Amino acid sequence: MRSRHANLGHEPVTVRARELKVWEALNLALDEAMAADEAVFILGEDVGLYGGSYRVTQGLYAKYGEWRVRDTPISENSFTGLGVGAALVGGRPIVEIMTVNFALLALDAIINMAAKLRYMSGGQFTVPLVVRMPGGVARQLAAQHSQRLEHTLLNVPGLRVVVPGTPQDSYWQLTQAIECDDPVIVLEHELLYNDSGPFDAEAEPLPLHAAAVRREGRDLTLIAWHRMVGVALEAAETLAGEGIEAEVIDLRSLRPLDLPVLVKSVEKTHHALVVEEDCRFAGAGAEIAASLHEAAFGALDAPVERVAGLDVPTPYNGLLEQASIPDAGAVVGTALRILTPRV
Amino acid sequence: MQRELARQFLYDMMLARQFEQAAADQYQQGNIAGFLHLYPGEEAVAVGSLRAADAGDYVVSTYREHVHAMVKGITPRAVMAELFGKATGCSGGYGGSMHLFDREKRFLGGYAIVGETFPVAIGVGYWLRMTGQNDVVYCFFGDGAANQGTFHESLNMAALWKLPVLFICENNHYQIGTEIHRHTAVPEIWRHTTPYGIPGKRVDGMDVAAVYDATRDALAFVRAGNGPMLLECDTYRYRGHSMADSGAYRSALEVQELMARDPVRTFRERALAEGWIRETEIADIEKQVQETVADAVQFAEQSPDPDDVRKDVYAEPFRLYGGSR
Numbered sequence A: 001m002r003s004r005h006a007n008l009g010h011e012p013v014t015v016r017a018r019e020l021k022v023w024e025a026l027n028l029a030l031d032e033a034m035a036a037d038e039a040v041f042i043l044g045e046d047v048g049l050y051g052g053s054y055r056v057t058q059g060l061y062a063k064y065g066e067w068r069v070r071d072t073p074i075s076e077n078s079f080t081g082l083g084v085g086a087a088l089v090g091g092r093p094i095v096e097i098m099t100v101n102f103a104l105l106a107l108d109a110i111i112n113m114a115a116k117l118r119y120m121s122g123g124q125f126t127v128p129l130v131v132r133m134p135g136g137v138a139r140q141l142a143a144q145h146s147q148r149l150e151h152t153l154l155n156v157p158g159l160r161v162v163v164p165g166t167p168q169d170s171y172w173q174l175t176q177a178i179e180c181d182d183p184v185i186v187l188e189h190e191l192l193y194n195d196s197g198p199f200d201a202e203a204e205p206l207p208l209h210a211a212a213v214r215r216e217g218r219d220l221t222l223i224a225w226h227r228m229v230g231v232a233l234e235a236a237e238t239l240a241g242e243g244i245e246a247e248v249i250d251l252r253s254l255r256p257l258d259l260p261v262l263v264k265s266v267e268k269t270h271h272a273l274v275v276e277e278d279c280r281f282a283g284a285g286a287e288i289a290a291s292l293h294e295a296a297f298g299a300l301d302a303p304v305e306r307v308a309g310l311d312v313p314t315p316y317n318g319l320l321e322q323a324s325i326p327d328a329g330a331v332v333g334t335a336l337r338i339l340t341p342r343v
Numbered sequence B: 001m002q003r004e005l006a007r008q009f010l011y012d013m014m015l016a017r018q019f020e021q022a023a024a025d026q027y028q029q030g031n032i033a034g035f036l037h038l039y040p041g042e043e044a045v046a047v048g049s050l051r052a053a054d055a056g057d058y059v060v061s062t063y064r065e066h067v068h069a070m071v072k073g074i075t076p077r078a079v080m081a082e083l084f085g086k087a088t089g090c091s092g093g094y095g096g097s098m099h100l101f102d103r104e105k106r107f108l109g110g111y112a113i114v115g116e117t118f119p120v121a122i123g124v125g126y127w128l129r130m131t132g133q134n135d136v137v138y139c140f141f142g143d144g145a146a147n148q149g150t151f152h153e154s155l156n157m158a159a160l161w162k163l164p165v166l167f168i169c170e171n172n173h174y175q176i177g178t179e180i181h182r183h184t185a186v187p188e189i190w191r192h193t194t195p196y197g198i199p200g201k202r203v204d205g206m207d208v209a210a211v212y213d214a215t216r217d218a219l220a221f222v223r224a225g226n227g228p229m230l231l232e233c234d235t236y237r238y239r240g241h242s243m244a245d246s247g248a249y250r251s252a253l254e255v256q257e258l259m260a261r262d263p264v265r266t267f268r269e270r271a272l273a274e275g276w277i278r279e280t281e282i283a284d285i286e287k288q289v290q291e292t293v294a295d296a297v298q299f300a301e302q303s304p305d306p307d308d309v310r311k312d313v314y315a316e317p318f319r320l321y322g323g324s325r
């Protein structure tokens, strides 16, 4: 594994143990990876001169030049496929898709190519490709710009799907994704980019696919990722006021799923609730609930339930938009119901 | 023409014809399954273009790629074994007819989604250009594939960044059962490059020497750093689109006319007439080809099946839920 602390040849963006925003942490991970390995290059719409739609690639174009930070035409399938081709012959491309919504136009490159080439070639080729994509419900961007694609990407063997939500995880997981020889989809949440959080460049990283317990509790396990971790933590705070101690797990990775951590938690709490921003029907939460039932049925005192997005396209109206995704109140309500002993 | 090259062309094309016939036979016998797209009629394209390649050049091809693979150096044994789905196949039995790969030979695969070869090829070209390497990447595609968005997207990027890609259209006039005048408004595929400023050229794809010469010129142009070029090879397939297709939508007259331009027979006659080769040499090739194909079939028959269904889903296998182990 490459050192995470390459000589960047300029004033380091970070000092040890401090606060960083999510986008800054991602930017730092990219900068270090590019400094350490010339095979790493970035491509996508407005990633270069403009600096990235969410500033994630800011400053890199000036530093590494146009061949390593490439502004592309609006041709998602072909520039993602370009990444696949380059990865086959030694490159370590990082494709930024402006938002997940546009990744629908690149699914051929991602699902038919990136995910399958290693297997179809009998293991001769690796596809060390990273595809980053911001997504989720942001603020009134309407139905075509407020989606989540977990449901589609999770069901694809050959892909790894990670969902960092904190600055520290964003830095660790993007760094690890770049180092990984498999295609890794990094889902980012548009509302988290400006969140600040503690950051320690020297800390020992968690593995790429490890789930993390964000709050310990004995009564109920709340399982979430991305922005819903914050919602779950808020709900846990309220529940604590009622004398209920909820454990909050941030999945960090959706494929593979750190099921052992979930099972261990449920063996303690005997109750679990998945908090998911994506639509409920056939979403990631369904897989998580089903696999928990299979793995820990004996430990469960009640069925694993889901609080999830409504099965509607995201509405434009702000009030309706909020109503279409879970909030802490909904989590608390469901949690209380689950924990109420049935007669 | 050099005698050695003429002999090579003839050998390659005769091997291609025999190999594909054997594949069809094995398919009928049930030893090969799935989709099988054969190449008879189009031999001059793969042979003429790829005999002009350097060993370091890369190839990205379609699902109709057995002959490309063999001319690029994958053995007939490894190709036939792959069609049989055997562990000794060039993709270990995991790819099949449409997905031939060979890392060493720089054969980057057969792609079975029409239009995928474009982005893969420009990705290879991008890497070559970014790292200052002098190799070229071949991008094969059919006339039907020119209707995909990826064709235009990739031509644009290849031209914009002057990528060392040689686009080779195998225009066999059909997109399965849809004749070219019914599937594109501009049936001269080479003209599709005009808006991108890419030089395009049409060549007689039934003439191996013409394809070879045109490819050499094109490679020189691309290798010199001028950016991509497109060669449209005008050709024809004698069989149906795949083994599932009889080709009944074509008139007998049309097929007959094109049979008269059979690339293998016409080149053999020309090579004899020009004195590039002797009858006895042709007889030798014939025998050699028959033996090679019979050996490939026998090798495939006797090879073991792959036995690990979970292998190589991930480069770094993991045991967490959703992994391959």
Ligand SMILES: Cc1ncc(C[n+]2csc(CCOP(=O)(O)OP(=O)(O)O)c2C)c(N)n1
Pocket: B064, B112, B113, B114, B115, B141, B142, B143, B144, B145, B146, B170, B172, B174, B175, B176, B241
């Ligand atoms: C995206 C996509 N659409 C449809 C198909 C089904 N299909 C396979 S081959 C083919 C025709 C392709 O014609 P052309 O590009 O001319 O190649 P040829 O088979 O003639 O060599 C079609 C429609 C496919 N494989 N991929």
Ligand SMILES: [Mg+2]
Pocket: B142, B143, B144, B170, B171, B172, B173, B174, B175, B176
């Ligand atoms: Mg065709």
